[in-house]
Amino acid sequence: MKQTKCQFSAAQSADARLVLRSVCWSKTKTNGLVITRKCPLCPALPTPISPTRSHVNHSKTHKKEKQAEEKKRGGGPAARARALVYSLRPQTQMKYGIRAASGGGRSSARETIGRVAAGAIAEKWLRQQFGIEIVAWVSSVGPEQTTMSSEEVDALTREMVDDQLPVRCARKEDVERFTRVMEAAKADHDSIGGTVCCVCKHVPSGWGEPCFDKLPAMLAHGMMSIPATKGFEFGSGFEGTKMRGSQHNDAFVAKGTRLGTETNNSGGTQGGISNGENIVFKIAFKPPATIGQAQKTADFAGAETELAAKGRHDPCVVPRAVPIVEAMAALVLADAAMMQLARKATIATPLDIAGLNGATDEELRQRLEEHHHKLQAAETNAVQLAQATRRAKHEAHKMATTAVGAVVAATLVVGYSLFQKYIKQ
Numbered sequence: 001m002k003q004t005k006c007q008f009s010a011a012q013s014a015d016a017r018l019v020l021r022s023v024c025w026s027k028t029k030t031n032g033l034v035i036t037r038k039c040p041l042c043p044a045l046p047t048p049i050s051p052t053r054s055h056v057n058h059s060k061t062h063k064k065e066k067q068a069e070e071k072k073r074g075g076g077p078a079a080r081a082r083a084l085v086y087s088l089r090p091q092t093q094m095k096y097g098i099r100a101a102s103g104g105g106r107s108s109a110r111e112t113i114g115r116v117a118a119g120a121i122a123e124k125w126l127r128q129q130f131g132i133e134i135v136a137w138v139s140s141v142g143p144e145q146t147t148m149s150s151e152e153v154d155a156l157t158r159e160m161v162d163d164q165l166p167v168r169c170a171r172k173e174d175v176e177r178f179t180r181v182m183e184a185a186k187a188d189h190d191s192i193g194g195t196v197c198c199v200c201k202h203v204p205s206g207w208g209e210p211c212f213d214k215l216p217a218m219l220a221h222g223m224m225s226i227p228a229t230k231g232f233e234f235g236s237g238f239e240g241t242k243m244r245g246s247q248h249n250d251a252f253v254a255k256g257t258r259l260g261t262e263t264n265n266s267g268g269t270q271g272g273i274s275n276g277e278n279i280v281f282k283i284a285f286k287p288p289a290t291i292g293q294a295q296k297t298a299d300f301a302g303a304e305t306e307l308a309a310k311g312r313h314d315p316c317v318v319p320r321a322v323p324i325v326e327a328m329a330a331l332v333l334a335d336a337a338m339m340q341l342a343r344k345a346t347i348a349t350p351l352d353i354a355g356l357n358g359a360t361d362e363e364l365r366q367r368l369e370e371h372h373h374k375l376q377a378a379e380t381n382a383v384q385l386a387q388a389t390r391r392a393k394h395e396a397h398k399m400a401t402t403a404v405g406a407v408v409a410a411t412l413v414v415g416y417s418l419f420q421k422y423i424k425q
Helices: 014-019 053-072 077-082 090-096 109-130 150-155 158-162 173-187 215-224 237-242 318-344 350-354 361-424
Strands: 025-030 033-038 133-141 194-201 229-234 252-255 258-261 279-285 295-298 304-307
Touching: 109 133, 109 318, 133 158, 133 173, 133 318, 194 318, 215 229, 215 279, 215 318, 229 237, 279 318
Parallel strands: none
Antiparallel strands: 025 033, 133 194, 194 279, 229 279, 252 258, 295 304
């Protein structure tokens, strides 16, 4: 392998060293084994190298510069661990006594990996059983925002959103505006917030409860549990406060064989229960707390200090939040679906219920007859299973009683024999 001298030794300034963006590697041989390891100090070099005196001298110099910078910023990792990282949850450490100095700990977005994994399973079940589609997209970044008509929302697909990477917005013309805002915040070593809209299509009517488990309340609970969320709007949201009742009311109209609403200001629910229309809501995300600008803070002792984050940090978390919002929506809807199925306490499949929408009278009659036969068969099977279970329990009781009787009889026989021997002696 070609050996190359470390370019850091030739760089005379910190700015020149920052230009090198590859990974510096050193190759050594120990007990006949070739070991390749990353240099702990150099962020760059495209090809593996052997440690040289100049590389070692550079490492020492770089280490001293790093220590001086740490001291200037208020100390090293131990000091940063004692500092309160802006809004990075000092209350969590005070409550539990544990805090990850390298990040948000319990409030870190790393914990959402479990939500997304579980949400993928829930979403697959909802799609197969009910035909539900869940699509989320970035609707605003900082002051730049976009609005969509109900027709555009109906036609929106997840593929259309993913085509607008890395922003994940709904329209191609919005990508440049949103990107410009994020790049400006990044250039200033700052961050910016935004909003994510989500629509859940083909949700059956009747999901949700009229009081504490209202479907909007369950969705708000799930969405506000996502890190960095600061607001939740359902349907018309806060814009609905600017409207009169005559404007906000959703008029009922016939949609095929079902009853629907002409508008959807209520967001797909009425009285906390889904009405068969699209469920639409919006979530607000705050700017990330970890930024590159030095800001004043304090440690847990109350002493003033200064903290500036280093390393890679997102200037805006909104594009990354899109799949998390979709996953949480799927989990909440799966809960609502199971609550509804448990309340009905039948074996009717969700597809049998969902398929009634748009059916003719003859198709409806046939489906209901099939459903009735299934219920009768299920009841018969349940009765037979209960009878078989009772018979099995009875036989097991008889066997246990016989076994106990045999043991008692054998014990008495043995005891009588021993007693007779004792008498004869």
